[in-house]
Amino acid sequence: MRLAPAGALAALYMLIAPPAPAEEIYEMGGMPGALALPETPGRESAPLCAGRPGCTPVERYEAGWDEHGRRITVVRLSFDAAHPLAPEAGAGGGCPNIDGDPDGGSEWHLLLNGKPSVLLLSLCTGFGASKGADDEEVMVSDNHLTFIRSKEGQGAFVQTWDLQLSPLALRSTDACVYDAANPEAVRRLSVDLATLSTLQLTYRGTAPAGFDGITGCPVAEQRRDGPFEVVASHPLPQPAIAGPVAPGDGIGSCGFRLRAEDASLRAVMLDPRTLALEIEDPAAKGEGALRLDLGPDRTFSLPVWGGDPVEGITVERATGRNERGQPVSRLRLHFAEAPRGLALAYLRAGKLLLRTGAEDIDAPAPVAIATTCAVKDRRLDVTVLPTGLVDLPR
Secondary structure (H helix, E strand, O other): OOOOOHHHHHHHHHHHOOOOOOOOOOOOOOOOOOEOOOEOOOHHHHHHHOOOOOEEEEEEEEEEEOOOOOEEEEEEEEEOOOOOOOHHHOOOOOOOOOOOOOOOOEEEEEEEOOEEEEEEEEEOOOOOHHHHOOEEEEEEEOOEEEEEEEEOOOOEEEEEEEEEEOOEEEEEEEEEEEOOOOHHHOEEEEEEOOOOEEEEEEEEOOOOOOOOOOOOOOOOOOOEEOOEEEEEEOOOEEEEEOOOOOOOOEEOOOOEEEEEOOEEEEEEEEEOOEEEEEEEOOOOOOOEEEEEEOOOOOEEEEEOOOOOOEOOEEEEEEEEEOOOOOEEEEEEEEEOOOOOOOEEEEEEOOEEEEEOOOOOOOOOOOEEEEEEEEEEOOEEEEEEOOOOOOOOOO
16 A cells, blocks of 8 residues: 555545536535645554554544544554455455565454544555455545545556445445446546445547557546547436335435436335335426337337326325425336436426436446435435445446
């Protein structure tokens, strides 16, 4: 594991941080603040190494205060090559660092008011390069720890996890896989686990003669990379659902949300074959409709308030009021087969207002999210966030 200077980490983070598109169509959770600089560990770090040969507290990071007024501290422990964190690496071989020098790995611990609370990360970079990575970076900021794992060359990827420290919760992830010579193979997926917001970025275009490769992962604010257009879409989230969800139950915090003008759409996959929707549009006056894109040559129109059945899809409809007391329409779509791709568009009197996909690209597949949701007061809300790293695509 390489610990870069704060300035280098900040620059790297700006490149790979989950991008936040315009507020009216996409909501992303809070981002970490200013980076904390490493300090010399104090006596409160000593118990973390008690009875552990080869262990040394080497860095302390002050990460602000939590909502209960407790001081948040992160401490890094270093282990020598004779006592590696991965015993199977072999004594003396250790966990070689990114430069190939002997090392025993590192641990990152959370302390609240100077008292050990929880182990956040345990990294043995050289042993299997932590799942194929060339490099790993850790940075601490106000109540956050961000972990970045990357690989260059063939099979290149960049993965990012952002942990809120108190209360401990994984807030967002970002995963990019890319091939500089093949822009069509690039996929970047950002997920906010608290709001179930998603953003997928891909490239679209034709490489001209003499094209020497893209510069890296696409960025939402950068609409083009050379001859290629950056295209955004929103895969529908599929969280873990605890307990039943009745047909008339509303969607609270557990749902991806799009807004435009005075209309809004919330969507969440309850399971691989069931999609729940909640639509608010006071100006629709019975002229709202959904367009479903299930892949090539599989596009259907579905009126919000009735209409002809669609082959392979069973629709349940209900009405209700959202948390602001506004009238909404609730739809439950049951697919005969789990869709491999699924994009939605909402139209009012034929005018496109909201959509999760993009023109002329394949509908993105729904994405499983490690958030748990349950019904509370007849609304589906986020109830549990993961407290550690989860697997990301690469």
